[in-house]
Amino acid sequence: MSACSLLVVGAGPAGAAAAATAAGRGCDVTLLHDPRRGQAWAGESLPPGMPDLVAAVFGAAILDGHLPAHGTRAAWGSDALEETDFLANPLGGGLLLDRARFDAAARAAAVAAGARLVEGRASAIMHADGAWQIARAEGGALTARFVIDATGRSAAVSRQLGAGRTAADRQVAIVAAFADAGDGFHGTSIEAVPMGWWYTTPLPGGRRVLALLTDADLWQARTQDWPALLGETRHMARCAGPSASAAHPRAWPAESASAQRLHGPGWLAAGDAAMTFDPLSSQGVSAAVLMGSRAGAAVADALSEGTMPDLAPWAEDYRTLEAETADLRTYYARLERRWPTAPFWARRAAQGATRSN
Numbered sequence: 628m629s630a631c632s633l634l635v636v637g638a639g640p641a642g643a644a645a646a647a648t649a650a651g652r653g654c655d656v657t658l659l660h661d662p663r664r665g666q667a668w669a670g671e672s673l674p675p676g677m678p679d680l681v682a683a684v685f686g687a688a689i690l691d692g693h694l695p696a697h698g699t700r701a702a703w704g705s706d707a708l709e710e711t712d713f714l715a716n717p718l719g720g721g722l723l724l725d726r727a728r729f730d731a732a733a734r735a736a737a738v739a740a741g742a743r744l745v746e747g748r749a750s751a752i753m754h755a756d757g758a759w760q761i762a763r764a765e766g767g768a769l770t771a772r773f774v775i776d777a778t779g780r781s782a783a784v785s786r787q788l789g790a791g792r793t794a795a796d797r798q799v800a801i802v803a804a805f806a807d808a809g810d811g812f813h814g815t816s817i818e819a820v821p822m823g824w825w826y827t828t829p830l831p832g833g834r835r836v837l838a839l840l841t842d843a844d845l846w847q848a849r850t851q852d853w854p855a856l857l858g859e860t861r862h863m864a865r866c867a868g869p870s871a872s873a874a875h876p877r878a879w880p881a882e883s884a885s886a887q888r889l890h891g892p893g894w895l896a897a898g899d900a901a902m903t904f905d906p907l908s909s910q911g912v913s914a915a916v917l918m919g920s921r922a923g924a925a926v927a928d929a930l931s932e933g934t935m936p937d938l939a940p941w942a943e944d945y946r947t948l949e950a951e952t953a954d955l956r957t958y959y960a961r962l963e964r965r966w967p968t969a970p971f972w973a974r975r976a977a978q979g980a981t982r983s984n
């Protein structure tokens with residue numbers, strides 16, 4: 628085991644960013660990648676400004692193969708679908724991601740920077756003789772001085788280390804993907820409804836994603852109702868096109884949550900393993916890349932000097948980002964006043980009132 632030995636568990640945006648940055652600073656990095664992840668994705672987009680941020684970490688090639696986003700449309704707080712054109716945005720356009728391609732390019736950038744890619748799934752973790760031993764579900768173990776948990780919402784490593792997790796809501800995303808026959812708008816379209824909100828976005832490769840964001844209990848009451856719920860929308864059925872109502876959606880967790888501890892002796896959590904943001908903010912991927920990369924830099928620099936990183940400033944910035952995003956969630960919930968007694972909106976109004984007090 629070298630003086631700077633870092634194991635990054637999970638090779639999504641956060642893990643690849645941590646590994647690429649740490650390896651680029653000369654650290655001996657192993658990136659553990661579970662290749663069994665399916666090809667189902669939420670239809671993520673990068674808002675203006677964020678493509679430059681991810682390119683700064685992974686190189687410009689990470690931006691190849693995605694669709695340009697020319698704007699967004701939203702029926703939020705009013706029945707009208709209003710368009711925001713990115714043309715006038717000084718930060719430039721956004722991107723509609725092919726996530727499988729994005730993650731593969733991010734892993735390739737980490738390997739090009741010098742990280743060792745190992746396939747497998749981390750199971751048990753223990754600390755012995757000054758080092759971490761991480762068992763792989765497939766057999767064998769990996770050893771490292773420092774571990775970064777970048778396993779997404781499962782927070783598979785930090786949960787075992789007692790990080791705990793606090794959720795602000797019980798939001799779920801009911802997501803369907805299908806061949807795109809939508810109305811041709813190059814960007815994400817959003818519509819608020821009494822039960823929550825919908826979004827649809829075209830994807831590279833002629834596909835489209837449509838999702839309903841609501842609370843888990845509200846979805847439980849209407850699980851068989853996808854075509855009927857879509858039929859109740861004013862805009863979404865038209866934006867998403869005729870194949871949408873026959874699609875078979877899947878429920879995904881989409882709550883805003885965070886680890887009670889972001890780091891401890893010899894470990895930290897980054898990306899969704901540290902905190903998850905409301906998909907409305909479209910900032911999960913860029914936050915994972917930025918904070919993963921900063922974590923990788925801090926760990927590499929400290930370990931190369933034979934010390935442990937001071938992660939307090941990094942964690943403080945992460946908590947600031949969490950608070951700012953919670954404020955933004957409250958702001959958007961307050962803009963939508965059409966259904967004050969509908970449980971989805973009443974819960975968010977109550978939360979906003981508590982935050983203001």
Ligand SMILES: Cc1cc2nc3c(=O)[nH]c(=O)nc-3n(C[C@H](O)[C@H](O)[C@H](O)COP(=O)(O)OP(=O)(O)OC[C@H]3O[C@@H](n4cnc5c(N)ncnc54)[C@H](O)[C@@H]3O)c2cc1C
Pocket residue numbers: 636637638639640641642659660661664669670671672673747748749750777778779780781783800802838879880881897898899900904906908909910911912913915
């Ligand atoms: C409905 C929805 C819509 C969204 N829309 C957007 C959007 O428009 N824009 C945006 O920026 N963000 C969006 N997000 C958020 C975004 O998807 C996440 O924030 C982002 O993927 C987080 O990256 P990550 O690397 O932290 O985690 P992940 O992408 O989840 O990667 C974690 C990796 O760890 C692996 N792993 C898990 N457990 C183990 C283990 N035990 N051992 C080894 N590997 C393991 C997984 O297989 C995976 O490869 C959305 C999320 C949802 C739910």
